[in-house]
Amino acid sequence: MLVTEARRRIERKKKAAALPAPAGDKRLVILDTFMKRQQFRGDALIEVLHKAQELFGFLDDGLLLYIARALKLPPSRVYGVATFYHFFKLKPQGEHTCVVCLGTACYVKGADKIMAAIEQHAGIRNGETTADNKLSLLAARCIGACGIAPAVVYDGTVAPKQTPAGAVAAVTKLLNAPCKSNS
């Protein structure tokens, strides 16, 4: 009896350590409900990762482990999928995001120069966030807007036919925007 209780306590501790946020976090409840709706199927992993990222902003180790356990998948598989796709973020994101499409259509129209100009201006590399947490710079393979290439997504809004100078101007605006928590 005592052994069972001790084991349960250890399990509870292990589970708590794996949680990405304090127990009782509403986002976990929403994620659980979502996984339940998917019947905890392993082949719903990508949808579940999307939902988790939508809720938490990024997928840290604890969250990935939590999902692996819930879907009864090896953690290595969950981690492998999360790192394979560019749209899954494993680190916290800044207050603003700038996603430069580096897919073929955008690339041939100078997306690499746009990325380089932003990197130089913001002082960060692709995949990084500024020290003040203001801006995250990311790359996408193709955002489905090839007709308006080169495209850049600023805070979720797709901007068409970008140039290095135009992109730097847009990023400057984001960097100078008042902090959301102050507005």
Ligand code: FES
């Ligand atoms: S390659 Fe950039 S939108 Fe398709």
